[in-house]
Amino acid sequence: EIVMTQSPATLSVSPGERATLSCRASQSVSSNLAWYQQKPGQAPRLLIYGASTRATGIPARFSGSGSGTEFTLTISSLQSEDFAVYYCQQYNNWQPYTFGQGTKLEIK
């Protein structure tokens, strides 16, 4: 099983500032990585797939980068609606698909 490790567990950032979230895979997943946003009481929402491609309707302030084992989600100029929990997911190996434990982005 590929273990996904996200850091930090909690990130405190002020509105308008940039947030950088990290995700590391225990072995290479190539670019087969997705990012999701989850707000309280809601299902996860797909943000990024293919490590760097924004899903339909996702604002340009969200960007993803990386390949292999190291990945980054960057949110430039944080808006109030961006404070949520973010998960990465690898789909390079479906046996099984695995998610990171999440990074909680909170208002500073």
Next chain:
Amino acid sequence: QVQLQESGPGLVKPSQTLSLTCTVSGGSISSGSYYWSWIRQPAGKGLEWIGRIYTSGSTNYNPSLKSRVTISVDTSKNQFSLKLSSVTAADTAVYYCARMTTVTGWFDPWGQGTLVTVSS
């Protein structure tokens, strides 16, 4: 656009079988090349993929749950279902259904989720 909705009992007794159904609307479950998945999330914790089914009935399960999981599909009702046997308190979670294409691996869209509590 396609929407998914989970349904089923919110309370299951220990050792019994958890049964949930996901109803797909806005499109046919048989159209296109899609896998239909179940994912769960214990309170305050991360996400765990349970398994997936293709409309042909072909299934794949998370090895950690494989001995207890059955996923099935009913194309006539545009639904797919999850059965998890011999449940314990550790199976208490919000259960989501979600779609993925057969050539990708990300999940989109998701259902809103349904909380299942295992308790006597």
